[in-house]
Amino acid sequence: MLQKLAVNGIKNRWKDYLVLFSGLVISSSIFYLFETLSTNGRYLKENGAIVSMIGYIFAFGSILLTLITLVYINYANNFLLSMRQRDYGLFMMLGARKGKIGQLIWIETMLIGFLSTVVGVIVGIVLSTGMQNIVIKSLGLTARYYAPIWWKAILWTFILYLGLFFLAAIYNTFLMTRKPALKLLKSQQKAAKKQLPMWMQFIQALIGIILLTIGYGVIQNAVKYGSKTIPISLFTITFGTFFVFNSIVTVGISLLRKTNLAKKNLNGFTLGQLEFRVHDYTKILTVVTMLLALALGAITTGIGFNNITDKTAEAQSAYTFGLFQPTSKQRTLIKKLDIEQQSSYSYKVSGNAVYFEETQFEKQPFQTVKFNSKSFTSSYAKLSVAELKKDSYPLQKFTESIQPNRQVVLVDAQKFTAIQGQQQTALFFRAKDTPDAQSILSQISNLEYAKSKQKDRTDAIQGNYDAKIYVVKPLYSGLEFMGIFLGIAFLAMLASCLMFKILSGAFEDVRRYSMLAKLGVRKSLLQGAIAKEIGILFVLPAVVGVVHVLIGLNLFKGILINPYYGIWLPFTIFAVLYLLYYFIVLFMYQRIVLKKI
Amino acid sequence: MQETIIEVNNLRKIYGKKNEKQYEALKAVNFSVKDGEFVGIMGASGSGKTTLLNMLATFDKPTSGSVKIKGEEIAKLKGNALADFRASRIGFIFQDFNLLENLTAAENIGLPLSLQGVSAKRIDAIITKVASELGIFELLKKYPSELSGGQKQRVACARALVHNPAILFGDEPTGALDSKSARELLELMSEVNKNMGTSILMVTHDAFSASFCKRIIFIKDGRIERELIREDNQNRSNFYQEVLDLLGTFEQ
Numbered sequence: 048m049l050q051k052l053a054v055n056g057i058k059n060r061w062k063d064y065l066v067l068f069s070g071l072v073i074s075s076s077i078f079y080l081f082e083t084l085s086t087n088g089r090y091l092k093e094n095g096a097i098v099s100m101i102g103y104i105f106a107f108g109s110i111l112l113t114l115i116t117l118v119y120i121n122y123a124n125n126f127l128l129s130m131r132q133r134d135y136g137l138f139m140m141l142g143a144r145k146g147k148i149g150q151l152i153w154i155e156t157m158l159i160g161f162l163s164t165v166v167g168v169i170v171g172i173v174l175s176t177g178m179q180n181i182v183i184k185s186l187g188l189t190a191r192y193y194a195p196i197w198w199k200a201i202l203w204t205f206i207l208y209l210g211l212f213f214l215a216a217i218y219n220t221f222l223m224t225r226k227p228a229l230k231l232l233k234s235q236q237k238a239a240k241k242q243l244p245m246w247m248q249f250i251q252a253l254i255g256i257i258l259l260t261i262g263y264g265v266i267q268n269a270v271k272y273g274s275k276t277i278p279i280s281l282f283t284i285t286f287g288t289f290f291v292f293n294s295i296v297t298v299g300i301s302l303l304r305k306t307n308l309a310k311k312n313l314n315g316f317t318l319g320q321l322e323f324r325v326h327d328y329t330k331i332l333t334v335v336t337m338l339l340a341l342a343l344g345a346i347t348t349g350i351g352f353n354n355i356t357d358k359t360a361e362a363q364s365a366y367t368f369g370l371f372q373p374t375s376k377q378r379t380l381i382k383k384l385d386i387e388q389q390s391s392y393s394y395k396v397s398g399n400a401v402y403f404e405e406t407q408f409e410k411q412p413f414q415t416v417k418f419n420s421k422s423f424t425s426s427y428a429k430l431s432v433a434e435l436k437k438d439s440y441p442l443q444k445f446t447e448s449i450q451p452n453r454q455v456v457l458v459d460a461q462k463f464t465a466i467q468g469q470q471q472t473a474l475f476f477r478a479k480d481t482p483d484a485q486s487i488l489s490q491i492s493n494l495e496y497a498k499s500k501q502k503d504r505t506d507a508i509q510g511n512y513d514a515k516i517y518v519v520k521p522l523y524s525g526l527e528f529m530g531i532f533l534g535i536a537f538l539a540m541l542a543s544c545l546m547f548k549i550l551s552g553a554f555e556d557v558r559r560y561s562m563l564a565k566l567g568v569r570k571s572l573l574q575g576a577i578a579k580e581i582g583i584l585f586v587l588p589a590v591v592g593v594v595h596v597l598i599g600l601n602l603f604k605g606i607l608i609n610p611y612y613g614i615w616l617p618f619t620i621f622a623v624l625y626l627l628y629y630f631i632v633l634f635m636y637q638r639i640v641l642k643k644i
Numbered sequence: 645m646q647e648t649i650i651e652v653n654n655l656r657k658i659y660g661k662k663n664e665k666q667y668e669a670l671k672a673v674n675f676s677v678k679d680g681e682f683v684g685i686m687g688a689s690g691s692g693k694t695t696l697l698n699m700l701a702t703f704d705k706p707t708s709g710s711v712k713i714k715g716e717e718i719a720k721l722k723g724n725a726l727a728d729f730r731a732s733r734i735g736f737i738f739q740d741f742n743l744l745e746n747l748t749a750a751e752n753i754g755l756p757l758s759l760q761g762v763s764a765k766r767i768d769a770i771i772t773k774v775a776s777e778l779g780i781f782e783l784l785k786k787y788p789s790e791l792s793g794g795q796k797q798r799v800a801c802a803r804a805l806v807h808n809p810a811i812l813f814g815d816e817p818t819g820a821l822d823s824k825s826a827r828e829l830l831e832l833m834s835e836v837n838k839n840m841g842t843s844i845l846m847v848t849h850d851a852f853s854a855s856f857c858k859r860i861i862f863i864k865d866g867r868i869e870r871e872l873i874r875e876d877n878q879n880r881s882n883f884y885q886e887v888l889d890l891l892g893t894f895e896q
Contacts, residue, residue, distance in 0.1 A: 307764035309751075315758055319746040562742045565703060566803075567731025568759055569724045 050151070056134045057155075063130050066550055067123055068163055073543040074119050075167025075208050076174055078112060080536045082200035083175050083193070084529060085109050090192040094525020107277045108533075111285070111337065113207060118334050119544060120208075124215040126551045127156065128222070135223055149220040156219050160212025168204055172196050182531055190528040248294040255290030258283040263598050269605075276602070288591060289333040296332070296587065297325050313568065313576040320559075320580055324552065331548045332588055335541055339592035339625075342537035344599050347617040349530020351607045352523045357480070358418070358608075359523075360515030361425045365414035366475045367488070368510040369445035370495055373474045380491050381476065384484055388414065388427075389476040395468040400456045401446050403473075404463040405432045413475075415441050423612045432457060445473070448499040448507040480512070488512045526606075542628055549581060549632055553639040560640045570641065577637055585629045593618075647714075649811050649843045650677040650700060655709035657695050657866075669695040671866040672709070677811070677845055682837040684857035685847045686891075692866040694815065697847045701736055701813045702726060714810050731759050735804030735812040735842075739819040741796045743788040749799045750775075750784040756807040774802045777840075778832060794825025798832065805836065812836070814846035818853050830856040851891055855884035862894060870894065 057064055084090065085105040092102075135148055175195035183190060243251075262283035269276045300322045309315040321328070365388075370377055390411035395402045412429035419426065435442065439455040446455055458466070478484060492513055499507040508514050560573055600610040655673040660666040669692045677683050687693040698704040700711055702718050711718050713733060721729050743752050750771050757767045775781045780798045788796055797817060804812055814833070818826035834856050837844050846857065854860050862870040872890060874883045 310754060310758050310764040310767050311761070312758055315751050315755065316744065316747065319744065319751065323746040559744060559746075562744065564727070565701075565730065565736065565742070566756060566759070567727050567729070567734070569727040571724070572759070 056131070060130055063126075063554075064159075066547065067126055067130075068159065068166075070543050070547040071120075071123055071159070071163035072167045072170055073539060074116060074123075075164050075204055076171035077536045077540045077543075078116060078207065079168050079171030079200050079204045080175050080178070081108065081112055081533065082203050083171075083195065083197045084532065086199035086203060087192065087194065087197055090190070090194075090525075093191050094193075094529065103274060104277055107281055108341075109203075111281055111341075114285070115334050115338065115540070115544075116207060117211065118330055119547075120211045120215060122331070122548055122551065124156070124219065126547070127159065128219060129551075131155070132223075145224045149224045152223045153216045153220045156216035157212055160208060160215070164205060164208040164212075167208070168201055171200075171204070178532055178535065182528055190525050193528070243297070245298075248298050251290045251294035252298070255287045255292075255294060258287030258290065262287055266598055266601050269602050280599075284595060285333065285337055288336050288595075289329060291591070292329040292332045292336075292587070293326070296329065297322070300325060313563070313572050316563065317576045317579050320556075321583060328584065331544065332584070335545055335584075336588040336592045336595070338537050338541035338544065339588050340595035340599065342534050342541055343592060343617065343621050344534075344596045345530045345537060346534030346621065347530075347596065347600065347614055348603050348607065348610065349527050349532075349534055350613070350617045351603065351610055352527035352530060354423075354613050355607055356515065356519050356523045356527070358423055358425075359519045360511050361480075362416055362418035363508075363511050363514040363519075364441065364444065365416045365427045365477060366445075366510045367478045367480065367512050368474075368476060368491060368495070370474045370476075370491070370509065371446070371449045371498065372471050374494060377491055377494050380487050380494075381474075381478075383487050384476075384478040385481070387477045387479065389474070391472055391474045393463075393470050394473055395463070395466045395470055396450055396453065397466050397468045399452070400454045401450050402463060402466050403442070403455065403457050404460055405436075405457045406460050408432050408435060408457065413442060414477075420608045423609050445475075445509060448495075448501050448509055451500055475510075480515075489516075492516070538624070545584065545628075546632055546635075549584065549636060550639070553636050556640045557642075573641060574637055577640060578633055581629070581633050581636060585625070585632075589625065646678040646680065648676050649679050649681075649714060650845065651710075651712040652676065652700070653710045653712075655696070655699065655711060656707045657692075657699060657704070658707045669866055670699075670706075673863075673866075673868055675861060675868060677843060679843055680837070680841050682834065682844045682856070682858045683846070684854040684860040685845065685863060686849060686851075686854050686860055686887075687863035688849065691863045693847045693849075693863050695866075696863065697813060697815055697845075700845065701734060702730055731756055732807060733810045735807070735809035737797065737800050737804050737812070737814040737817040739816040741788070741793075741800045741820070743796055743800055743803075745788045747787075748784065749780065749786055749788070749791070749802075752788070752799055753784075753802045753806050756803065760807065770806060771802075774806050778802050778805075778836075792825070793821050794828060797821060797825070797829050801829070801832065801836075805840070805842065809842070811843045811845060814844065814848075816848055816850075817846060818848070818850065826853065851884060851887045854887055855880050860887065862890070864894070 085108060088102060091105060131152065135152065138148060139145070172195055179190065179193060179195055262280045265272050265276055265279045265283070272279065300318055303309060304315070304318045304322065309318050373381070390413070392403055392407050392411075394404075408430075409432055412431065413435055414427045415430055417426050417428055418424075430441065436457050439457070443455045446453065478488070480488070489512075492509070495509050496504065496507055501507040504513075505517050508517065560577075563573060564570070600614070603610040652673055652675050655670055656668070657670040658666050658668050673696065685693045685696065695704070699706050700713075702721065706719055713729075716729070716733075718726075718729065743749075744755070747755070753771050753774065754767045757770060762770070771784065772781070775784055778798050778801060780795065780802060783791060783795055783799065788799070791799065797820075801817075812833075817833070818829055821829060830853055833844060833846070836842050844857075846853070848854050858874050860872040861868055862872070870890065872887065
């Protein structure tokens with residue numbers, strides 16, 4: 048009978064359970080996503096070769112994600128408890144035995160945990176397969192050895208989630224069987240109010256700021272601290288953020304409450320709401336801040352790797368292609384490109400050398416590239432014949448594919464005519480590397496490779512396009528994939544975290560807002576109060592998170608050269624998504640809270 | 645001649661949609677309340693007294709008929725006009741207090757004034773004045789969870805009075821209080837009615853509470869059945885006996 052009642056309780060509140068369940072599924076599926084990268088040692092080794100200690104970084108990422116999951120499940124469990132307390136209190140009133148109640152709540156918690164983990168892993172597998180296909184196809188990346196179905200990730204997800212739910216189930220059983228039935232019945236009416244004394248808050252603020260300073264300092268000097276950088280900064284920044292929120296925000300709100308501003312419209316109510324919830328909120332604010340920093344950081348570095356791919360390729364030589372004896376097909380293809388610079392030279396092959404005529408290089412000088420790492424731009428310099436004669440490597444680089452092991456020699460016109468052999472043409476050009484041009488460039492490249500005497504394609508690099516596709520991209524694209532993959536995963540986790548926390552509070556607010564409406568508060572004012580309250584939850588983590596990212600980007604100085612280059616793009620994308628999400632949550636909240644008003 | 649505060653004409657309320665089973669909670673109710681009156685509405689559970697109060701307090705809309713408060717037809721009010729009307733003309737004391745637990749007593753009391761854009765300085769002054777009058781000055785800094793039921797209801801009373809409403813409604817205001825607190829609150833309401841001249845309309849099923857009123861309207865099955873007026877020279881315990889006697893015959 049009691050089981051029937053318990054099941055009925057679930058049926059009646061299926062909407063709330065849907066919120067709970069979907070939140071848990073998202074959380075576990077994202078943990079799974081992360082673990083598919085983190086526990087795949089071969090993938091990390093192959094793709095992250097240029098990032099030293101990449102496995103190490105991921106190990107700490109796992110720890111951070113575990114911490115976040117801990118907070119998340121804690122919220123989920125509280126949500127579950129608040130839903131069920133009244134029901135179980137009622138069962139007790141009806142004479143159910145404590146042992147039976149304990150058994151029921153244990154089974155219920157474990158069942159929800161188990162089901163959401165199973166579904167979460169399945170969703171995780173689907174997501175990782177989809178992400179792999181979409182990210183790889185849309186960005187033209189390769190992620191070797193990445194496997195969407197990875198048993199180690201499945202195992203770890205199950206261990207963590209079932210373990211946490213096991214603890215939650217024990218806690219719930221303990222709580223439910225200890226509390227008197229009356230307390231359970233009236234649990235929704237209590238309103239705890241804890242306010243730390245001022246000096247405690249001051250100490251917390253101080254500790255928070257010191258921790259953040261240490262964390263930021265360590266990141267700035269990552270080279271000095273080496274492998275200790277990640278654990279130190281992760282620890283100090285996470286807890287620093289928490290202490291800062293817990294003290295400064297709390298004090299700020301209570302100070303604001305004392306000003307005249309609090310006596311205007313509903314400001315006093317909103318501040319009261321915030322102060323009441325701030326202890327509850329500081330944890331979620333910290334989690335959201337860290338997730339936001341991770342998501343934005345991952346996407347920014349991911350796009351950073353994309354930028355550096357292009358820039359590194361650009362800095363290989365002054366030319367997109369150097370073609371030898373261009374075929375008519377190649378010539379028609381070139382006409383479709385947007386050419387910035389072009390020069391053509393005659394050459395003859397004789398013995399162990401490739402001969403060029405120097406007057407042609409006086410008329411149309413050969414160019415080299417110089418890369419400015421600060422401004423992230425390439426500039427081109429003209430080489431004089433004397434310079435080229437002294438060091439012919441810039442030109443030799445191009446002849447290696449078709450005339451391997453032959454030296455490049457520049458001779459005057461007389462000698463050139465005297466050399467035996469057929470006169471041939473070499474065409475060098477620099478074209479705009481636009482997305483549209485990719486297929487044309489690829490065709491030209493393949494036609495040129497067909498003439499090559501080299502076996503390995505990486506030995507037949509005929510300019511910047513080949514360098515990009517066959518040398519630079521394989522080096523960075525794994526990391527770019529990682530960055531964008533993790534960015535999206537963290538963003539989804541952030542979204543579900545915020546949504547979950549905010550919506551679980553919405554049910555309590557229905558009563559408060561209907562009370563306000565009865566007092567004669569205009570609907571527009573009520574809507575404004577909600578917008579403000581939720582706005583704070585979005586703005587605070589955004590501000591602190593962005594600061595974390597701006598400082599954290601220093602970690603990538605070594606690999607990305609200038610990690611701040613072009614960060615406006617990921618920041619803007621992120622801001623738009625974040626704002627959009629704010630409006631979605633706001634809309635949902637208003638619909639729940641103001642439904643009857 | 646005294647001004648009419650509330651005028652109710654042919655008020656009807658039917659629950660349920662047209663094609664469903666309908667229930668007529670109020671059947672053609674007529675009455676009026678004059679300025680400065682202290683009126684009680686009595687009736688058994690399901691008699692329609694709460695329905696009537698909800699309609700008077702603009703929380704519910706009548707099916708037909710009219711309710712005028714200070715000459716204004718409240719059934720026609722909508723949106724902001726309705727909210728503003730509630731905020732400026734009506735004070736309401738609920739059975740379960742309905743204080744906002746995240747605000748202090750002072751903030752709860754000041755809320756209606758904040759909504760009307762009164763300056764912070766004046767709000768403080770008015771709160772102090774009302775709180776002193778109601779004897780809750782020392783409670784102002786406390787949160788509702790730190791107050792007893794009687795104290796909470798006094799705070800709620802202060803909140804309902806702070807903006808000088810045209811009428812104070814009470815929905816079983818003593819329903820959740822012990823007898824001592826209940827008596828104190830009712831005495832307080834009588835004083836407010838006498839000294840401040842605030843008109844009060846209170847719904848109750850408790851004869852003791854009703855005996856504090858000057859006029860009692862009895863409702864049964866959605867209709868006004870009887871009216872009882874306390875004579876000027878009649879003392880309260882005598883009136884109480886009269887109410888009890890009437891109830892004894894009325895409810896059968």
